[in-house]
Amino acid sequence: MLDATSSYKPWIDASPVDEQDRTRIVPETIRRADRTPGNRYGNRPTMKDVAARAGVGLKTVSRVVNGEPGVTPETERRVQEAIDALGFRRNDSARVLRKGRTASIGLVLEDLADPFYGPLSRAVEEVARAHGALLINGSSAEDPDREQELALALCARRVDGLVVIPAGDDHRYLEPEIRAGVATVFVDRPAGKIDADVVLSDNYGGAREGAAHLIAHGHRRIGFIGDMPRIHTAAERLRGYRAAMEDAEIPVEDSWMSLGVTDPERVRRAAEEMLSGPRPVTAIFAGNNRVTVTVIRVLAEEARRVALVGFDDLELADLLQPGVTVVAQDAAALGRTAAERLFRQLDGTLITPERIELPTRLITRGSGELPPAD
Amino acid sequence: MLDATSSYKPWIDASPVDEQDRTRIVPETIRRADRTPGNRYGNRPTMKDVAARAGVGLKTVSRVVNGEPGVTPETERRVQEAIDALGFRRNDSARVLRKGRTASIGLVLEDLADPFYGPLSRAVEEVARAHGALLINGSSAEDPDREQELALALCARRVDGLVVIPAGDDHRYLEPEIRAGVATVFVDRPAGKIDADVVLSDNYGGAREGAAHLIAHGHRRIGFIGDMPRIHTAAERLRGYRAAMEDAEIPVEDSWMSLGVTDPERVRRAAEEMLSGPRPVTAIFAGNNRVTVTVIRVLAEEARRVALVGFDDLELADLLQPGVTVVAQDAAALGRTAAERLFRQLDGTLITPERIELPTRLITRGSGELPPAD
DNA sequence: TAGAGCCTGGACAACGTTGTCAGATGCAGG
DNA sequence: CCTGCATCTGACAACGTTGTCCAGGCTCTA
Structure with a gap:
């Protein structure tokens, strides 16, 4: 049973570009019991806290956390101690904001439960992992609106790239995103009305x-x-x-x-x-x-x-x-090929969109070789 | 083929807490060709740009984007125009940082390609979607280290909650995270050495x-x-x-x-x-x-x-x-139940960890009813 | 011993958004 | 005409991190 009090597409609906003057639903924020008094992240220590405890500057903590050079072993030890004592973990949200890279890519597919897409998704994940990126995936359920909703939500989160298994046949809505630098590859089905990388089966x-x-x-x-x-x-x-x-x-x-x-x-x-x-x-x-x-x-x-x-x-x-x-x-090959092209786009190695067709394979097992029974 | 130049677990390895003095690999940032001169997000307009173009203040743009009240129709129109003209899309990274909620949850499972986990993952996704959250999933490949790596990487991204299908049998590494407010539910297998919500089959x-x-x-x-x-x-x-x-x-x-x-x-x-x-x-x-x-x-x-x-x-x-x-x-029921408990935790409705066992069902089809052949 | 150069550490701004608060405007009533 | 109130708008700080840059202390050499 789904929680009846939750609106259906809260966060996504707050996105302004798609439609003009429809009433907007205010994003439902996920409430959380205030377990401990403290900051918004449930009282999580920040680098500032670590720095205070270790008696060093903020940037020094950052250096230790990121393994940057220029910290004496003694200082590093003190910082590490403070980190462990406080249970500090770097907030990648802030890091992302600062660095402008999220090290994550999005995958919009039809249905994760479909045995065809499982291996495809896994293949994409493996490639992403090899590049240090996480994978966010969503199912469009073969609904073009939902596909767009998902893809744009992922763009709003500034995924570095997007692998899309199209449900719709018009992807012009992604043009601004692609222009803004979101690497994009379509798999399994071609992109509609835009020029983009496509990986298909024959x-x-x-x-x-x-x-x-x-x-x-x-x-x-x-x-x-x-x-x-x-x-x-x-x-x-x-x-x-x-x-x-x-x-x-x-x-x-x-x-x-x-x-x-x-x-x-x-x-x-x-x-x-x-x-x-x-x-x-x-x-x-x-x-x-x-x-x-x-x-x-x-x-x-x-x-x-x-x-x-x-x-x-x-x-x-x-x-x-x-x-x-x-x-x-070969679902896995489709996913792998697409993901690899995606990262080549991000590398800047890949410029012109291409259409790749992977061959299929006829596997004879008996049912196709039965003679006509008439 | 995976890109040979990429280090294997770059971002994750930068996480400081797990190990003490092993050499750290500097996170490989995903490079991107500079398509257009501009800011780090590949020249994406910000609210500031929109505000400038519409001749209004920054906060007014924010109001329009989020459908907050208190904007005259005329002003709203101007802002919308600017938004459309510039192709603005809100940067949820910044939003997340400010709000302290990511509206995303993580799912660590064994192998997305396994037909058992596909439906489970999809069920989690559906519940997440109903709550306006996105799903990030990763495969542990039955490797405890990789499970931990993934789970902590997700925590670093400040997912609001975590659904884990354990590969390892010691999850004390999650204690600080749970204390810090990350809702956590284990599925399919129980948590090791910590007290947490668990949803299992019998x-x-x-x-x-x-x-x-x-x-x-x-x-x-x-x-x-x-x-x-x-x-x-x-x-x-x-x-x-x-x-x-x-x-x-x-x-x-x-x-x-x-x-x-x-x-x-x-x-x-x-x-x-x-x-x-x-x-x-x-x-x-x-x-x-x-x-x-x-x-x-x-x-x-x-x-x-x-x-x-x-x-x-x-x-x-x-x-x-x-x-x-x-x-x-029922893989889907496992996923659904787990995800629902997760969001109940986030609501604050749920306090004490519980262990839920879902019944299994014997389906007789013939092979189990063959008599012994000796 | 003075000067140059290196190493370590920290102050500060910026990333793009939202919450707070106060200012501006318009209108009704005294 | 002024006051009071409601409505709309914008300046500013803050979220937690990283990049830049400079200061201070040290070593080394002339």
């Missing part, structure tokens, strides 16, 4: 290969179930499917295609529809991992053997009967 | 139920493959397994148990060993999802039908032949 090629694979095994009536075509990956995969069909000179019937369908219930209905009717499909191409999972369930209940190729790999896919043939993309 | 009860389930189906020689017992969850599950065996008055033989084993190669060997020998096990209890996956693979190659119960649910587990019986825990 969705078109992968889907084309996958569909061609089914065709090569004798299928002609091949169904396609995918997400909304406004999502780039979905559109590209659909295009790949169509291209393969066209290559084989198979006219695609509308009833074979189901777009914008991703929740289990509707995928199920879509699949069942394709499989009934007078001219049922003999194979299905599933446009993403979630669709694939549901289709597998549907096919498991079918009497007929229907072929299946899915986009995105699944754990255990090899252990099913039959094993699930998939077009696999 | 690992003991779940494992006991799982093992008892196998016993109830006639098994007596039941193998156990789990992680290092220094990991609390692993130890508890082992304890549950032992308890079930004891309840049934079955003496456990050493060769049935394999502890501290989690990488596929070694799990495979361990399983194969249990299944060979003169008195092979007829069932295996797998101590976590990664172990389960590997055991499934091994069993798929076996001629005999060996029963299996795994701890943690798996996607597609129902579609295997036979379906995999598991003791499921």
